[in-house]
Amino acid sequence: EVACSPRGQTMRAGMLILLPCYAAFSGLAGVPAPRLRRASSPLLQDVTRPARGDRGTADGQVVDGPVLSVEQLMAERPGPNVQVREVIDSMMAAVHRDYLNTPEHPFLGALCAMRFLSSTHQAASFEKQGGPPAFERYLRQPHKQALTDWREYRTVGRPIVIERTNHPWEAYQQVDVRSSADSEWSTIRWLLVKEQFVARDGEDEGDKELGMASGGRFAWRVDGVFSEEPDEAEELNEEWWSVAWEAPLDEGTQRALFDEFDEDGSGAIDESEIWAIVRRLGIQIEGGKKGLRSLMTEIDDDKSGEIEF
Numbered sequence: 001e002v003a004c005s006p007r008g009q010t011m012r013a014g015m016l017i018l019l020p021c022y023a024a025f026s027g028l029a030g031v032p033a034p035r036l037r038r039a040s041s042p043l044l045q046d047v048t049r050p051a052r053g054d055r056g057t058a059d060g061q062v063v064d065g066p067v068l069s070v071e072q073l074m075a076e077r078p079g080p081n082v083q084v085r086e087v088i089d090s091m092m093a094a095v096h097r098d099y100l101n102t103p104e105h106p107f108l109g110a111l112c113a114m115r116f117l118s119s120t121h122q123a124a125s126f127e128k129q130g131g132p133p134a135f136e137r138y139l140r141q142p143h144k145q146a147l148t149d150w151r152e153y154r155t156v157g158r159p160i161v162i163e164r165t166n167h168p169w170e171a172y173q174q175v176d177v178r179s180s181a182d183s184e185w186s187t188i189r190w191l192l193v194k195e196q197f198v199a200r201d202g203e204d205e206g207d208k209e210l211g212m213a214s215g216g217r218f219a220w221r222v223d224g225v226f227s228e229e230p231d232e233a234e235e236l237n238e239e240w241w242s243v244a245w246e247a248p249l250d251e252g253t254q255r256a257l258f259d260e261f262d263e264d265g266s267g268a269i270d271e272s273e274i275w276a277i278v279r280r281l282g283i284q285i286e287g288g289k290k291g292l293r294s295l296m297t298e299i300d301d302d303k304s305g306e307i308e309f
Contacts, residue, residue: 051159051171056085062154064181066093073099073112078219080197084159084171087116087220088190092175095148100136106257107132110139111279118193118221131279146186146227150177154185169194171220191224258309268306271296 057063067089068076076090091113093099099109110132117124126134139148159173171192176185197219261273269277275292278285285291300307 046165047163049161049163051084051161051173053083053085055083056089057155059155059157062152063089063092064152066096066099068093070099070105070108074108076112076115078116078197078221080217080219082220084161084173084192084220085155087192087222088155088173088175091116091190091222092150092153095139097149100139100148103252103256105260107136110136113139116222118195118223120193121221121223143227146177146179147188147225149179151179152181153177156187169218170223186227189226190222191226192220193223194218195221255309266306268304268308270306274307 057067066073073090073093076094078087094109094113094116096109099105099112101107101110114123114127114132114135117127123135123138126132126138138144154176156174156176159171162170162172164170171190171194173190173192175188175190177188178185195218197217257277258269261277262269263273271289271293274296275289278292285295287294296305296307
């Protein structure tokens with residue numbers, strides 16, 4: 001188990017027990033998925049079906065590197081029209097070693113991956129404290145190595161969607177990964193949930209008149225990633241969380257971030273560029289943008305509206 005939402009051991013165990021069942025009829029185990037069916041019990045009205053849509057990596061296709069460029073990854077956002085495999089392709093690109101945290105683009109992959117986390121994901125709290133640096137350190141834990149060190153991956157069977165009556169919809173997808181072309185494949189299973197979607201800047205708002213079944217104001221987000229590791233690997237102590245939140249950036253990383261957002265190479269960045277860096281680093285400023293403006297007023301000695309490194 002690599003990352004999952006804190007929904008309690010009973011529910012977690014239930015999901016892991018049921019995964020082989022989903023695999024057996026979904027194509028995850030090489031068996032064609034059956035036609036849509038509804039549970040016979042009046043108390044169990046959930047519907048299990050293959051995911052609709054054909055965008056994203058095709059069945060069995062071996063991907064030997066991120067399917068998105070840096071520019072495309074920076075533009076990726078969740079939304080009502082984003083399909084299950086598109087979310088997984090975006091996440092696989094974001095956590096790839098070439099994107100997760102590089103000297104050219106510090107914490108870029110971590111930032112993009114966090115956009116796709118559900119509100120109940122174990123690392124969702126990093127949105128408010130720690131930000132992408134904390135999430136990057138979270139992914140660097142040894143038991144997540146298969147996810148972050150991949151060089152090739154392939155999807156196994158169609159994603160399976162469970163349309164739940166009284167709970168968020170879920171989607172499951174098996175992905176095989178390996179760190180080199182001649183190494184053994186490892187199995188990773190993705191769990192996505194469909195959550196109510198509130199569009200942010202640059203995100204597709206969808207059609208508010210449509211319901212969940214048609215996209216509407218709901219979007220797929222990652223709720224868990226299960227590997228072949230033991231459950232106890234997920235136990236994190238308070239000391240580790242403190243380090244993940246508070247570990248400082250070295251001067252080289254600070255310089256790289258500054259240069260990335262100093263697009264014109266002037267040696268200075270303005271308020272909007274500083275705000276982008278603040279978001280990338282997960283820094284919480286009291287008062288948001290207004291609070292940042294007040295801080296800039298205090299430290300901008302020449303009143304140019306820009307800050308030098």
